[in-house]
Amino acid sequence: MPNELFDFDEFSRQVAEAFDTALETIGKFNLAVFGDSGVGKSTLVNAVFGIELAGTGIGNHQTTNVRLYRKNEDDLLGIYDTPGFEIGQGDLSMLISEVKGIVERSRQGPLAARIHAVWFVVNHHSTRFLDSHADAVRALHDLGLPVFIVLTRVSKLGDRIDPAALTLMQHITERGLPIAGRKIFLVNSVETVELSGTIYPVHGLQELLDATVETIPEAVRTAAIAAQRLDFSRQRVLSERAIKVAVGAAFGTQLMPIGVDMAGFTLALAGMMATISVLYGVPVDKAALINLSWKVFLGGNAAKQGAGWLAEEVAKRSAEKAAKKAGQAAAKQGAKLIPGVNLVVAAVSTAVAAPMMWAVGRSWMEVCEYMRTHPEEVVNERESSYIELFLKCYRERMTDRRPTWLSRFKRD
Ligand SMILES: Nc1nc2c(ncn2[C@@H]2O[C@H](COP(=O)(O)OP(=O)(O)OP(=O)(O)O)[C@@H](O)[C@H]2O)c(=O)[nH]1
Ligand SMILES: [Mg+2]
Known part of the structure; x- marks a missing residue:
């Protein structure tokens, strides 16, 4: 029962709702x-x-x-x-x-x-x-x-x-x-x-x-x-504020023993991505944007098969965290657990959720800037290039081990 723990239709509905709310607010x-x-x-x-x-x-x-x-x-x-x-x-x-x-x-x-x-x-x-x-x-x-x-x-x-x-x-x-x-x-x-x-x-x-x-x-x-498209400085400030709110939401649930539930996590992610897209005034209509963010989120075709990119990421990061905590033995055990990705996606620890949220937010900002500066590609609907760009930015952010995201959010 691959979809038991992650309801993709419900997720789509949430993304759509997040866009509507963001559009209405702005x-x-x-x-x-x-x-x-x-x-x-x-x-x-x-x-x-x-x-x-x-x-x-x-x-x-x-x-x-x-x-x-x-x-x-x-x-x-x-x-x-x-x-x-x-x-x-x-x-x-x-x-x-x-x-x-x-x-x-x-x-x-x-x-x-x-x-x-x-x-x-x-x-x-x-x-x-x-x-x-x-x-x-x-x-x-x-x-x-x-x-x-x-x-x-x-x-x-x-x-x-x-x-x-x-x-x-x-x-x-x-x-x-x-x-x-x-x-x-x-x-x-x-x-x-x-x-x-x-x-x-x-x-x-x-x-x-x-x-x-x-x-x-x-x-x-x-x-x-x-x-406006004269410069992105204001968009960046406002988007970073939105990311901060989303990361704050992840931190806010720290008291929960298991962490953030997956549904809450994706909802916060969806809301953040919707807000950033709207702030950048990305030149595609809502339906196309929802479609794109959905694909970025869930990894295109993988999505309907049960565990998309997001779920895999959460699983991987969770395993890494667990490995660090409990040493090699636990890591092996963790690795055994991971193939059944859906077992893991029920909950996300805050230590995993917060940096992911930040990395997704920053990468999505870059995708939005790219869409604004390459409107001709938007016309051609080159979705795959945006997904690629997103993943590239995301990987860079996640392998950048400096805890700058944390200190920055704590500082201001
Ligand atoms: N160098 C320079 N050329 C300009 C500037 N603004 C407009 N032009 C040129 O002036 C011509 C007419 O500009 P448009 O923007 O089409 O003028 P418009 O007011 O929209 O004209 P209508 O829609 O017919 O009323 C174009 O060839 C522009 O390239 C400017 O600030 N600097
Ligand atoms: Mg004119």
Whole structure:
């Protein structure tokens, strides 16, 4: 009866539930990106969030000009875009009434359905800042939206900023508009190489994102952080916190004489992996993610045969621990016990559970970072490469005998 002690269907259900809880907790961040056609809205969004607005997002039915882009239902990020729209050409009232409709309809609903911030994009190469632009900023502000003004295609070398951009910035500042972030943001969304060979690097994106995150409601901040792809530093901090909670759960059961029961252990693992995936905003939908983590967890085909990777790991580690404690003789005895892996998976000692939890968490972080930085592989659904990567990272962590994981968790 191989499945008696480990209920795989129940485990799947738990993983799914953990994802739902994690997704619900993190919320959704919705950003509106407005500005005249061709000013660099899509490029800016792509640089900060790594998504192609021009693609086939869902929910493009909302209004004539304002379109909601959301990759899938579970996506943490919604972008309201106005492709091809000319604010400077007097279509303003139409735009504002459409935005007003969205704001009013979403006001009754959950926070996750509202527009949380507006990036009003201006390109100083192609447009001046007209009265109609100023009117748009005011009107959006009057709808209760924080409006960030962003100048794109601003060349910057060291401290030297394109004087034309500075002039435009001065001109806009003098209008005394109700802008968010207390300043006008200057960015270059893509590296630019001039004919002369001068390279103008990307700049200003992190500052814009930071100011935006600071302004939006606290409940949607983590979603914004998870959706961005400028750097992973915040994801790492938040993920390590999640691992710490999970490891803490393993330690917390130390009083139990046998250790953590296997079901509790896998539940904590599943919750941790779900939280980390969501924090990284991994670019696959929930179903695919559950499928992947399930395979990583249980070792693909091995899973249904009774003892997957996880169970084997627990058994192996338990045997090692037992061997250390009781010497060679016990080790031999332990080794005899192990082939019936399911005998062992009923319980995990905390001394085994905690470092495993940590190693799984850290390895899963690396898988998530890989998925974020290699979206083309995600599209191709190269599951096996993620499983391989996970196992490689995991083995490295587990053979690294330095007890850094323990001292670190005790320290902070
Ligand atoms: N060098 C540089 N080029 C940029 C920048 N932003 C946009 N571009 C270029 O400007 C062109 C138009 O950019 P898009 O992002 O498509 O503009 P858009 O506002 O989304 O245009 P619509 O969707 O048609 O309204 C593209 O060729 C971009 O590569 C920037 O910050 N720096
Ligand atoms: Mg566009």
